[in-house]
Amino acid sequence: MGRYSQSEIESFVRGVLEDGFCVLPGHFPREKMEAWDEAFAPLLAGHIEREGSLQNRGLARFYVTLPFVAPFADPDVYEDDDVLAVVHGLIGEDAQLHQLATDTPLLGSEYQDVHRDAPPLFPETGRETPPFQLAVNFPLVDVTEERGPFEITKGTHMISREEGMRLIESGEVRLEPLLMKAGDVMIRDVRGLHRGTPNRTETPRPMVVLGYSRRWLLRPEVSIRIPRAALGGLSERARFLLRFNPVVDSPDEEGAEVYQSFAY
Numbered sequence: 001m002g003r004y005s006q007s008e009i010e011s012f013v014r015g016v017l018e019d020g021f022c023v024l025p026g027h028f029p030r031e032k033m034e035a036w037d038e039a040f041a042p043l044l045a046g047h048i049e050r051e052g053s054l055q056n057r058g059l060a061r062f063y064v065t066l067p068f069v070a071p072f073a074d075p076d077v078y079e080d081d082d083v084l085a086v087v088h089g090l091i092g093e094d095a096q097l098h099q100l101a102t103d104t105p106l107l108g109s110e111y112q113d114v115h116r117d118a119p120p121l122f123p124e125t126g127r128e129t130p131p132f133q134l135a136v137n138f139p140l141v142d143v144t145e146e147r148g149p150f151e152i153t154k155g156t157h158m159i160s161r162e163e164g165m166r167l168i169e170s171g172e173v174r175l176e177p178l179l180m181k182a183g184d185v186m187i188r189d190v191r192g193l194h195r196g197t198p199n200r201t202e203t204p205r206p207m208v209v210l211g212y213s214r215r216w217l218l219r220p221e222v223s224i225r226i227p228r229a230a231l232g233g234l235s236e237r238a239r240f241l242l243r244f245n246p247v248v249d250s251p252d253e254e255g256a257e258v259y260q261s262f263a264y
Contacts, residue, residue: 002081009082012187013089016131020157020192023178024082024185028138033182035071037140040206043067044104060108061196065101066208068224069251072100078210079237083136086187090131091214097241099211099222102140105148105199112197114168114175115263116161117190128158128191132217136210137186141203148199149177150186150207157191161264164193218244227251 004012004024015022047064057063066072078097087095121129143149153173156164167173175195178186199205211222224245231239231247 002085004082004085009085009089012086016086016090016134016187016189019154021152021154021186021188022086023180024086024187026181026183027080027082027185028077028183030181030183032071032074032076033138033140036208037182037206039071040064040066040102040140041204044102044204044206057103058105058112058196059110060106060199061110061112062104062106063101064104065222067251068100068226068230073230075235075238078241079235083185083187083210087134087136087212090134090187090189091212094215095212095241096215096217096244097210097212098219098224098245099209100224101209101211101222102206103196103209104204104206105196106204107199107202109148109196109199112195113263114165114193114195116157116193117264119264120160120191126160128160131157131189131191133190133211133213133219135186135188135190136212137188138184138208139180139182140206140208142182143178143180143205143207144201145177145179146200147203147205148197149179150194151175151177151197152188152194153192156193157189161193168193212241225251 012022012024044062044064047062117135118133121132141147153164153168153175156173164173168175177197180186224242225248226242226245228247228249
């Protein structure tokens with residue numbers, strides 16, 4: 001049972017449709033975010049040791065896929081009733097979950113180029129479609145001005161990138177830093193123009209991304225590797241959400257990150 005009424009859910013859906021994003025404040029328990037952050041630290045260190053030279057997200061900024069094991073394989077997060085109600089209101093009841101990962105700027109990171117996370121479906125038409133892919137983002141630490149907040153624009157998800165950039169450059173649309181507390185949840189249309197900013201502190205700033213999309217959209221560069229032993233413990237709803245992901249014999253099977261081209 002979610003905490004929000006149907007009218008409140010509809011308001012969040014309208015927010016994403018109109019502005020490109022909405023925020024559910026204090027939605028996940030802070031203690032849960034702290035547990036995730038503690039478990040993530042060695043994963044980040046291992047990733048930097050293996051693939052730190054890639055720098056594909058920018059200087060001192062790392063994209064790390066999370067393993068589908070505790071504490072990250074948490075149905076209270078990826079099956080959250082309120083989050084799924086907003087997701088279903090935007091991309092349909094048959095939506096799929098295909099991404100469980102993080103973006104983390106460290107001290108020494110820089111401003112990213114302004115970008116969107118997916119191209120338009122039909123660029124030849126010159127028009128945008130209703131939403132087809134969503135990012136559900138939540139930080140594992142409080143995001144302050146100094147810790148590299150996500151900067152986002154309103155309304156640029158429904159216009160071309162070129163028009164959005166023109167509006168930003170003219171000052172008609174602003175890049176706004178999104179300061180979030182650990183436990184806040186943002187749901188956004190991935191086409192909205194945004195960028196990461198420098199983390200000027202010694203504290204890593206992990207931002208988790210759960211990627212939900214319409215059932216027919218395949219992004220082969222991202223997936224959630226489901227351990228075979230975990231299948232029996234999944235709810236019917238979880239199995240439906242995760243139905244297009246690969247099943248692996250061991251969660252320790254690791255490969256190089258293949259989600260390299262991310263900015264459009």
